[in-house]
Amino acid sequence: MRVMAQMAMVMNLDKCIGCHTCSVTCKQAWTNRAGTEYVWFNNVETRPGLGYPRGYEDQDTWQGGWVRKPNGRLELKAGGRWKKLFTIFSNPKMPSIQDYYEPWTYDYETLLNSPQTDTFPVARPKSLLSGKDMQVQWSANWDDDLGGSQEHAVRDEMLKGIEDKVKLEFEQTFMFYLPRICEHCLNPSCAASCPSGAIYKREEDGIVLVDQDRCRGWRMCVSGCPYKKVYFNHKTGKAEKCTFCYPRIEVGIPTVCAETCVGRLRYIGLMLYDADRVLEAAAVEDEHDLYEAQRSVFLDPRDPEVERAALAAGIAPDWIEAAKKSPVLRLINDYKVALPLHPEYRTMPMVWYIPPLSPVVDVIKETGHDAEDRGNLFAAIEALRIPVEYLANLFTAGDVEPVNDVLRKLAAMRSYMRDINLGRDTDESIPEAVGMTGEEMYEMFRLLAIAKYADRYVIPTAHAEQAHALEELATDCPVSSYDDNDMYFGEGSGPLTPVAVENFEMLRRRQTTDTVAAPPEKSRRVNLLNWDGRGTPEGLFPPKDGA
């Protein structure tokens, strides 16, 4: 057993409102530079729909991920090392910018400089690649909210095989949102495809990163990743990908997408796993077994034997404690409501999803039945083959049983909690029907519905003894909290506060204090960057005479 720790995320799809806040804040943080205009480390796609880049799930075309060879070993789907080197001068499976979209801006100058005319001047779209006029024909979210429409959804790869049953008529359609980031896979095919060895998985927390100094722009990772989550920066000629906001994670705060998620549907925590068993699990013969196989790779940190092995493997005690409290662990292994996205790619993805019950609930509501009644819900899950099979194509390589189980649990929770909310006696047969106790169900409800910040994100800080090596903590001073109190020699003294922490603390203070802008413990200090323009913060002006 070789214990390793992995930072992982779970998203509860029922709560995603498709607002794209996560995408926008991520873009502001990481990809608002020339060359990355089309790069969305986080994107939110409407399903059924084509996703981003268009139709990326069709691996017959894109050849991403791994395949199991007849001898039971894994091979990159796009071919092994020699084939990679042979096709290095022109990657045959590289998506073109048209598969993403041609980034553009508008010619705002004409609006400002236009002479007086009868008609309103128009700002034309200009390509950010060639600078020429262009027709906008596609973008990162062109089919946003068009779930099920004839034009786009019928081309959804995940509807293959069930298309005859799917009537994409407007009234029979269903739709939900799927936010996606890099999966930070346990068996990343992007890293395996990189000829230069520039993509690596961090030993400490499993975050997959591109070493910008070693990347030589061979583009094999772009085609190697089945989720198409490595992008090519066309200005620098280097690959870039989601970083899991590692500078934030290192200091114990969640990723930008999770921090700003409006639906509060993202959970971040550690998973311990047995690195020796990853390949074996990724190579199980039947695709339907991949979900269970990956779960079997995870270790339970509450097991004393695992804890001992983890300590022996050099995982710090505070990390093991964090792993025990990990919300991700609870959702994946205790309640078994989270499922991996496309396990059939065999990369062992580590961003998991709780499938949405809403397609089912919506249908019941429309028929005028009680959508919180267990009987109705269970019957509907059985009857509504289409959404369930569709979800199974996304999350379990087409095996409907695990999806059914999850949906039944969510349905049971719905009816069970109604009794509690209405002050009625609880019906213990409801949790029993899905193999849970009432207490477990209530705990699951709390985690899914009302979990506080500290319960949703359990992120141990990077080790103090390594701190000087980290970007944000370039100091050896083992500070674990950034209270203002540890400035012993006046303001500005003491260790450098990482920018991310400072901003985070300021925001937190502003969001949690009653005063308008001035943090009570620093009455004389006004940070105009964080002043939202309301009121006159104390300390902004010198005190009035006599006041």
Added chain:
Amino acid sequence: MNTFLWVIVPYLCLAVFVVGHIWRYRYDKFGWTTRSSQLYEDRLLRLGSPLFHFGMLGAVGGHVVGLLLPQSWTDAVGISDAAYHWGAVLGGLAAGVMLVVGMAILIYRRRTVGPVFSATTPMDKVMYAVLGVVVLLGMWNTVLGASGLEHYNYREGVSVWYRSFLAFQPQPELMAEAPIGFKLHALSAFVLFALWPFTRLVHVFSAPVGYVTRPYIVYRSRDERPLGNAAPRRGWDRVGS
């Protein structure tokens, strides 16, 4: 004049080549890339790029054989002059045609595809011009040799000079006797070598041969060196640094 052209200029270019690469590697690892434009355009590149690159590999291989292997060696293993000549001519023509056609496609693509053209730096243009001159002159020499219009055994002239140059005992007089085509080809090639470290050609030196033997997944610990602009503070250097 001979000394200037066949001793000073070559050594100067070689020095720029070597020092330039060291400098570039130390100060611009981030800029060390192929600067691929495949994202913008695929159809022409799919044809032109492999043609160009494989043709180039063939041409380089031919030069290694022609310049570095002494004639006495091929004689010793029993390859007759005629056999060698025809091997070199046919191989050289095949590689050269691939190279020229590939390069023509790539240059056409660079000029006509909007995004590719706007991603072309001035350095790229200079490099393309010099590379084009080198390739065309090389092709000229090959064609002349193949057609029998010119009888010059470069293996007793240019090649010997080249080896003497690499051995730091240059014999410029050998070059002085070479036909003008060879002279120009060699000179333009040296200009290209001098430009090399400052162009995208540096990617040649990161040909990923290690890929064949390394394990698929690379694990790395968090970087030891401090990243970003936050250097370790004075007095907090690591033990041993």
